[in-house]
Amino acid sequence: MGESRPRTTPQGEAFRAEEIAPLPRPLDGAFWVQGRKMEDSLASKTKIIGLILALLILVAMPPFYTSYWITLLTQMLIYGILAMSLDILVGYTGLSSFGHAGFFGSSAYVIGILATRYKMGFLTCFISGIVVATVIGMIFGLLVAHATGVYFLIITLALGMTLWGLAFRWVNMTGGDNGISGIPRPDLGLPISLKDPLTFYYFVLVFFLVCLILMAIYVRSPFGHSLKGVRESESRMKVLGYHTWLHKYLSYVSAAAFGGVAGALWAYFDGFISPYNMDLTASIEIILMVILGGPGTLIGPALGAGIIVFLKNFISAYTQRWLLILGTIYILTIMYAPQGLMNLIKDWIKGNEKRIEAEETSEG
Amino acid sequence: MDAGILHPFAGESILSEFLLVQTLNGLSFGALLFLLASGLSLIYGVMKIVNIAHGSYFMLGAYVGLSVILRTKSFVLGVFAGGLAVGVVGLIMERGFLRKFPLQALPQMMITLGFALVFRDLALLIWGGDPYTLPCPEFLRGSTQIYQVVFPVYRLFVICVAALVAVALWLFNDKTLVGAKLRAAVDDHEMAGGVGLNVPLISGCMFGLGAFLAAFGGVMGGPIFGVYPGLDFELLSLGFVVVIVGGRGSLKGSAVGSILVGLIDNFGKAIVPELSYFTLFAPMAIIVAVKPTGLFGRE
Amino acid sequence: MRKESRRRRRVKDNTPCLVVESLTKDFGGLRAVDGVNLTIEPGERRVLIGPNGAGKTTFFNLVSGVYPASEGRILYFAKDVTGLPSYRRAALGIARTYQITNLFPNLTVSENILMACQALVRTKFVMFRRLSSYRYLTDRCNNLLKEFDLREKRNELVKNLSHGDQRQIEVALALAERPRLLLLDEPAAGLSSAETHALTLLLKKLDPSITILLIEHDMDVAFEFAERITVLYQGKFLAEGTKEEIKKNPTVQEIYLGAE
Numbered sequence: 001m002g003e004s005r006p007r008t009t010p011q012g013e014a015f016r017a018e019e020i021a022p023l024p025r026p027l028d029g030a031f032w033v034q035g036r037k038m039e040d041s042l043a044s045k046t047k048i049i050g051l052i053l054a055l056l057i058l059v060a061m062p063p064f065y066t067s068y069w070i071t072l073l074t075q076m077l078i079y080g081i082l083a084m085s086l087d088i089l090v091g092y093t094g095l096s097s098f099g100h101a102g103f104f105g106s107s108a109y110v111i112g113i114l115a116t117r118y119k120m121g122f123l124t125c126f127i128s129g130i131v132v133a134t135v136i137g138m139i140f141g142l143l144v145a146h147a148t149g150v151y152f153l154i155i156t157l158a159l160g161m162t163l164w165g166l167a168f169r170w171v172n173m174t175g176g177d178n179g180i181s182g183i184p185r186p187d188l189g190l191p192i193s194l195k196d197p198l199t200f201y202y203f204v205l206v207f208f209l210v211c212l213i214l215m216a217i218y219v220r221s222p223f224g225h226s227l228k229g230v231r232e233s234e235s236r237m238k239v240l241g242y243h244t245w246l247h248k249y250l251s252y253v254s255a256a257a258f259g260g261v262a263g264a265l266w267a268y269f270d271g272f273i274s275p276y277n278m279d280l281t282a283s284i285e286i287i288l289m290v291i292l293g294g295p296g297t298l299i300g301p302a303l304g305a306g307i308i309v310f311l312k313n314f315i316s317a318y319t320q321r322w323l324l325i326l327g328t329i330y331i332l333t334i335m336y337a338p339q340g341l342m343n344l345i346k347d348w349i350k351g352n353e354k355r356i357e358a359e360e361t362s363e364g
Numbered sequence: 365m366d367a368g369i370l371h372p373f374a375g376e377s378i379l380s381e382f383l384l385v386q387t388l389n390g391l392s393f394g395a396l397l398f399l400l401a402s403g404l405s406l407i408y409g410v411m412k413i414v415n416i417a418h419g420s421y422f423m424l425g426a427y428v429g430l431s432v433i434l435r436t437k438s439f440v441l442g443v444f445a446g447g448l449a450v451g452v453v454g455l456i457m458e459r460g461f462l463r464k465f466p467l468q469a470l471p472q473m474m475i476t477l478g479f480a481l482v483f484r485d486l487a488l489l490i491w492g493g494d495p496y497t498l499p500c501p502e503f504l505r506g507s508t509q510i511y512q513v514v515f516p517v518y519r520l521f522v523i524c525v526a527a528l529v530a531v532a533l534w535l536f537n538d539k540t541l542v543g544a545k546l547r548a549a550v551d552d553h554e555m556a557g558g559v560g561l562n563v564p565l566i567s568g569c570m571f572g573l574g575a576f577l578a579a580f581g582g583v584m585g586g587p588i589f590g591v592y593p594g595l596d597f598e599l600l601s602l603g604f605v606v607v608i609v610g611g612r613g614s615l616k617g618s619a620v621g622s623i624l625v626g627l628i629d630n631f632g633k634a635i636v637p638e639l640s641y642f643t644l645f646a647p648m649a650i651i652v653a654v655k656p657t658g659l660f661g662r663e
Numbered sequence: 664m665r666k667e668s669r670r671r672r673r674v675k676d677n678t679p680c681l682v683v684e685s686l687t688k689d690f691g692g693l694r695a696v697d698g699v700n701l702t703i704e705p706g707e708r709r710v711l712i713g714p715n716g717a718g719k720t721t722f723f724n725l726v727s728g729v730y731p732a733s734e735g736r737i738l739y740f741a742k743d744v745t746g747l748p749s750y751r752r753a754a755l756g757i758a759r760t761y762q763i764t765n766l767f768p769n770l771t772v773s774e775n776i777l778m779a780c781q782a783l784v785r786t787k788f789v790m791f792r793r794l795s796s797y798r799y800l801t802d803r804c805n806n807l808l809k810e811f812d813l814r815e816k817r818n819e820l821v822k823n824l825s826h827g828d829q830r831q832i833e834v835a836l837a838l839a840e841r842p843r844l845l846l847l848d849e850p851a852a853g854l855s856s857a858e859t860h861a862l863t864l865l866l867k868k869l870d871p872s873i874t875i876l877l878i879e880h881d882m883d884v885a886f887e888f889a890e891r892i893t894v895l896y897q898g899k900f901l902a903e904g905t906k907e908e909i910k911k912n913p914t915v916q917e918i919y920l921g922a923e
Binding site: 164281321 | 479483488644
């Protein structure tokens, strides 16, 4: 099973496992069967340290940050949700979607139109945005769920561009190239207005945590498990009794829904939405976030999102050449670290664990 | 070749004029799409690589052509300079980078992705963000009369050139020994290698040829559509729609698909400009639902 | 959503498990399976043999629903399943293994087996509760791990296991859903003689009510296991009978001597 060339059945279906070399290892492998002891020692220590750091950086310390960092962090969280939603498709189901920014943008545009033109309230706008993104996912899903591998990529790319084209050309609705600006922060009647960056940051943090928890349960659920099976061997899944089309469809729709959440938050965060938030470059950036962080780990893509957002902002302050650098990062990542950071870290942990074990047994 | 479409009614002349103009426009766009899509389809068919940088080849070709034409005042030189320069770039991409991941579709595609971003930014750096229109060669300027309408000569020229290229490619594929070797390599890499064909060489040349065709199309399209940042991905998506509609790895499919997409896109823009991208969506959806491998795709 | 639970049809006692009528499969110009007729009784141990290219794996693919048939019918306990996709046939109790190991390489052994355990229950669509909280699934998984002696390796990634272990998991996956018809495609492929022996013992211990159709190249395994043998040759039915009948059949001897 360690071969690198794709095998094909006479039908022409390639074993997907070989198409992507090497594949990611899911983060939740350790907590698996009920009652099984957690992997002790290094892995859980690292997780605890990571958790404490995250709590510090994200929850306890923000009141002490400058507003530049607070807004940057808010942006990271929003894209974190978006990257995690794509991970459901890419990392867990094994389907590379190159049109994911379309759901992000569609939701944001709905917020933009409803909030600026029709002056609708937060709940109406927010829910409408997510609903629209989900419905688009349900329609597009019918076209893509039968596809796989590279063909899936092409179709989702074309579909994503269709949404972009709509944003770009339907000038009456969307403002075309100029986009929609002036989206006001929602007025929830809180003591501190959401216009304050820190308050809005915590507002977004709540959504991030909720999405993270929901998605974490989702990927550990029986359905989430079935998605991993589809990723590993769709042919085997069919023969075992899974209606794989349906599973892929539901996966696609769920990814669209969570992507819509991110888009809705973005509209309120930035106050502005344009076609550039949902073109192919945007979809590509999200893919890179997932790959950089490590597909199939959920936290990895969130981290990847943080890194890319940070780099983009940081680099754009000094040079215009962000795309050049992004492209180079892409190429380097694929050439030298195709599993992404998260899996590199896990491999490093596993390597150290084995070394510690070996030392302990030899000393014994 | 359009004679059969028209019925010159005196009272209906405006409609038939509209139809004629739009059809010719659509065909000229389809011609350029064919130059782009044939390369994309070939690369996909031969090497199973989805080349995200393919639209970038088109765009780079146009930019390079632009610079050469401005400097040498020769359109022909510009066309071939653009084509060759990008063809070489394609070769380098294949040999230096893609070859490191033989037969692994996803990493290869990701690498082409990275290059697409790099190319886009380099183009921005070198040529700036303003759109340009390439100057049309002297002898092809002006318009000519076809039935009731006046139509630019250059666009007709583009249609003819693309048709010639199509025929040349078809002959090459079907009738020559090299073409046969190519088909063998497309059908079964390993067997082809086993029979003594130099598959890496064929792959490399295929990639270079595809890049050349795309860039060639870019320069040819320059006088009509111009060149601007963003052209790369717009055309890439259209190219993919052609591949979806026409079927992957099929020359006939690229031709038919390009014509269809060119016509639909054009009529769509003329009739419902706000929804023009969506007019492509409908036929694509139909094809995907009815014959997922495309009109002429094999599976 | 339709109930995924297994429907145990009340059938007459003499209903054959599998009836195949004039089954044909064309691939473009190639006719891989040509008008094959076959009847297998419930609980029978049938072995399918034939030289390479005889169409045995294609036959399996037709019966399990991986390929649609070009012509002919497949009747499973008198139910016409010819038009059904694979997953519907699995729900009816048809399971198969693969000649080229087809597992979930980056998942652990437990995860692989759980995938099979949950395949035919509605639980597989639950999205907001952890899989590990479903006792009946984890119990079934643990039982299978014990049966196949894989408990120690249950957290190993399948791709890191030995070939022999992987072949075991192949069979475990197929058995997890308590099938009534089990199609085994060269289960002993690539196994050492010790492993093959262990496999044969395992197969013999299988529930006698399960109907088993086995493809095997290893003649010792084939002859040891079989009650009846069917021989395919170039996609066509050649001969059928008991071990002794087949051994003595001159046409069979010819094609095998010729093939060797």
